[in-house]
Amino acid sequence: MQAVQHGRFADPAVEARFQETARALRLPFVRIYGVLFMLVALAYSIANPIFVSPEDTARLALLFGCMLILAGAYIASTFWDGYVARPGLDFAALLGIVFLLGHINLILFDELIALQEEMHAVGVMNRLAVSAFAAVALASRPRLFALWLLLDLTVFLSTVLPVQSHGAGLWYALLSYLSGAGIMLAINFAIDRSSRGAFALAEALEAERAKNEELVYNMLPHAAVERIRDGRVVADSYADASVIFIDMVGFTNLAKRVSPGHLVELLNAFFNHADRCAADHGVEKVKTIGDAYLAIAGGNVVSGNSADAAIAFARAVLEGVGELQRVAGTEVGLRVGIHSGPVVGGVIGATRMAYDYWGETVNMAARLESTAPVNGIAISESSWLRANDRSGFGAPHNEMLKGVGETCVYHAGPAPAAVTLPEISRVA
Template sequence: MPDASGSAIAMSRPGLFSRFADDQTERRYSERARTLRLPFVRLYGVIFMVVALAYSIVNPIFLASVDNAQLAIMLGLALLTCGAYIGTTFWDGYVRHAVIDFIALLALSILVGRINVLLMEHLASLNQGLHVIGVINKLIIVAFAAVTLAGMPRSFLIWLACDFLIWFAQITSGQPQLSAVVYAALSFSSGALIMAAINLAVGRTSRAAFQLADSLDAERARNEELVLNMLPPAAVDRIRSGLLVADSYADASVIFIDMVGFSTLAKRVSPGHLVEMLNGFFNHADACARQFGVEKVKTVGDAYLAIAGGNVASGNSADAAIAFARAVIAGVPEMGRSAGVEVGLRAGIHSGPVVGGVIGETRMAYDYWGDTVNIAARLDGTAPANGIAISEITWLRARDRTGFDKPVTINLKGVGDVDVYIAQPPLAGKLDDAA
């Protein structure tokens, strides 16, 4: 997510050593995987410290003072290193820096290797050939690294190679018998190979799981965007809570904008051309709505219905509605050039109370009702080409009344006589006003 950002992820199955093609996706995967492994890392660190303390308690019972002092120093360093490592995991930037794991685990492995050498020397002095203890102790660290560095197989193999070389140098420093070295190397190598397989398996499955989860997150984000494109956020929250969505707004301004001569135009151009023109008109109106804080309600045929003072706060609703209508109509020349034919728009605005809400359970949309909506639709039909017709209520509510002519009384169907103020911009064309 995309992230809910919506970033694309290739849906092919990840290979053993593959990375996501997009660096940002690879980084998000690494940080998420390391975050999920944090409890394991801390738990292992605590277990390691408990075991180290147990060795510190047991060693004085069986070892001479000199040997015990050397082991005490190594165990103390191991405890400090592990404690610092655990502390680092609580740093906010820990998940962004995988090198912390690499260095800390290698340091712990070196210290454990040195502790093992001292223990094996003690056992050798007792004629006890228990080199397997050292191998097991080393493989415990390797197992931790295999899981901690899962998803980063190259880093793990480099770490494993460094660990093996340091460990091999430690066990051969005392000129042991060749057979002992061979068997110890075979024991360590066989265990290390198993741990490498575990590292690859965990890494591959975690990448696949991340890929699936990220795809689901991206799809969920797209669905959320679609829902919020149709419904206000507050309405979505109420619907999810099972509540009825019904609101009243006492001071809203409703805007109807449609294309002049649409019926005639539909007969002149192809269906594809007509859809392209409408799409250009609606996209331009959407951009203007965002600019002036006006809420798009819906489109009906060639008409665009919007409202100021509804779910979207817009200050003076009349001023916002008029500014929005002027901005939409100002785009007529560009729409005409893009369409290749003469285009005209007209707008009607009326202010007053409205009721808004969501009705039904399928294809839901937030709609508005009331006389204010009906009157705005009627006023739209009285506006000239590329002009705006507003009611007296809107004119009185507005602070910017420039560009409007003196009122004319017009009889609106189903409404009666209404004083209408008309603004005819300079770009008005000679289009036929027939709908």
């Protein structure tokens, strides 16, 4: 929840966002209130000629005309893009309306009072209607509304005192005005508090939603998430993808020699380095399987030549072997297998969902990895034919792959260890 200090959010950026949001949400109510006020003013204008003398009818027509123009201009200003950021428009317009209303009330009472000449302090057209209007329009600005009430009182006294004696009528009128103003101030404060509470809750929920969405998008492609939300099946076919399978050499023996914490740090360093290389080369991480890393070029992440992207990614990962050895404190090696061809991708199941890839291309990449030299790359003939950058690969030769048979394979030797991974403290 956002912290509040002295009636405002502690963070100025949050306060500004709240002011903009609150005023934007109140816009329909301000417009409706303004239209209702104009209709009331029109009703008074129609009734005036029936009860008021021709001379005062002309004066009232002028004042009501000014009030309608001012109220209409005020409502029109709410359709301006800059209105939300300018609460001074509400302040000035409503203060002007109150000023006109005070003079209208004096004329109306002069007409209605025949014997009791000292009732000017009592309003005929209720000022509280405008005060309620201001309480809503300035709800997120309680200090500005308090200032508006003070100026409204000043206008009230300046129009009444010259024609009203300091008797019981004035004091009762002041009590009536102040009690009404107090209620409007309380309403303004209540709207402000409830609005801030609702906004803070909405901000917290939005922050939590963003975290959850980031987590979901970290596990699933954006397009897949949209289809899952719509209840659709997520199944895709990619005709020309390159699958990369990277495995750590001698991991089982290494696990026997080092502590579990040290082993986790080593795997974390390896996977984080591979993640950065994948992001740099437009390759999509599919998953980790124990100490193995499976990635694909040409799947959900768009890449140009998938074979070139896969080879560049593999070389970048192998350049970090030297630092992995430093973290492990012993010899560490990686093998990479790459095969290009069609794959099928999609999401299966309803729990612990992940976007996965299937097909012979994936299996072939895993088989090729076992033939690669330590800290080297093995690619299939299909990847070699697709690739533009074939530097470093030797002559083709046949390898016997389990479940596949004799296969034409190209090998590239160990890469120089040039990349420095993030510093990781060694666990004894």
